[in-house]
Amino acid sequence: MEIKKSVVLGICAVAIVGIGYAVYWDYLRQTDPEFRRKLKKNKKKAAKARRAAAEETKVKTADFLRKAVEQVGSESFPTDVAAKEKYFMEQVAKGESLFAVGESGYHDAALCFYKALKVYPNPVELIMIYQKTIPEAVFTLVYEMMSIEVKKKQAEYFENFPPKEMNVKVQEVNQISTSDDLVRRALISTKDFEPGDVIFVEHPIASALDPSLEGNEFCSYCLKELNGAKFVDESDLFGAIYCSESCKDKAMTEYETLLFTTRDDSPSSKEARLKDSVKSGKVKYPLMIARFLAKMVHEETQKVATGIEEEYSTWDHIERLRFLSVNPSDKESKEIKLMRDLFETKVPGMEEFISEERYLMLKGKLLYNAYGIHTDHNIKENLEETVRSSQPNVIGAGFYRVASYLAHSCSPNTEVRFPDNNNVLSIVATKPIKAGEELRISYIRVGDRNCSNRRNELETKWRFNCTCTKCLEETGEVDTTA
Ligand SMILES: C[S@@+](CC[C@H](N)C(=O)[O-])C[C@H]1O[C@@H](n2cnc3c(N)ncnc32)[C@H](O)[C@@H]1O
Incomplete structure (x- = not known):
């Protein structure tokens, strides 16, 4: 009993001292300015220490x-x-x-x-x-x-890409007197070249024949003339024809199996609708976009299957390419729906990836950077007005990782060739080139047209005001490019 009592008394005493101390503390806080100042300072110090920690x-x-x-x-x-x-x-x-x-x-x-x-x-x-x-x-x-x-x-992308053996690097240079951005990326030679030298050779990320030529004289994969060869895959609803077993196999593995082989061969199937839209619309880019997306899927599945990963994915490569914005219209909405419908049953999650913004960006990049693929074959038909090309006999288009960076000049030092009459592009020197010099091709046919005529075409198709040396000389403008 005694112990209990003294414990209780003890507790009470401690409580009273505690309460008394609190009251005293509060009194000081309210009345003593010096104490309040110190308190504030200590609080600040503690907060500062906490922030520093x-x-x-x-x-x-x-x-x-x-x-x-x-x-x-x-x-x-x-x-x-x-x-x-x-x-x-x-x-x-x-x-x-x-x-x-x-x-x-x-x-x-x-x-x-x-x-x-x-x-x-x-x-x-x-x-x-x-x-x-x-x-x-x-x-x-x-x-x-x-x-x-x-x-x-x-x-580090531009330190690693393009690979050294392509003899070029991408460098930022100042842009002069254009309504465009102030900086543009240029393709610079890393070696000296003589006219006729091949500077680099490149395979496309995606390519397609003009729809009117699909299924008859040219290979659907490499775009080479068939010359009587005819390789087909019976399960392929698109009805593509190839020049060799190897082209057929590559097409089937990279995109065709995913896009066009299905049990549903009814005219209302998603596959048939894409095929029809390409043929009736006479445009190749929806097919190029579908092939591009299918190739991305293939790249991912390969990565998982083999555990081998390329340093940069196809998406990494195209991310940096310039493009003109494409405004959404009914036509684009239909294309997006078609593409989403096609992929939704084949690759889970892909229909979400194909958002309106992403599709329009991809279309813009493709249309802005692709090259017309020309051939020795004489094309009599009047084909769709195509992407970058200064040559006749264009049979299709290709989208390339490195060649996309080539700027235009009305007096270029290189030219785009397809020496094997297929979609493998070569950039060939047409003038002596020194290491460090910018490589330029011609986006248009120059001939004897004057500067304003050439500039008009470039402005209409590519939305830039040409500042090449030839135009600057002809107009008396000054080149201040770094
Ligand atoms: C297909 S891209 C070529 C790569 C581009 N320079 C870049 O920065 O990624 C075409 C763009 O390059 C620039 N360009 C190419 N040739 C040009 C020229 N002769 N004069 C002015 N700008 C040019 C324009 O900004 C044009 O929109």
């Missing part, structure tokens, strides 16, 4: 993430399936035991999960698994490492 953690984390991405980037990873599996299991187990320790293990745990991603065949799927299974703070760190890696790769 948070900033320090942020800087340390950023530093850790940057170094981790660099370190992993220079590491080599197992390549055979069994070794990959073993490495993956080890990293995941290590990561799990590290995050179980608590916050102090989060950085190292994230590093293990990031490394595991490097050997997993389907990284996107693994990210989704991580999101559900590892602590949010660790997931955020892994995600940030991936973002740093992607940004670094994108920033």
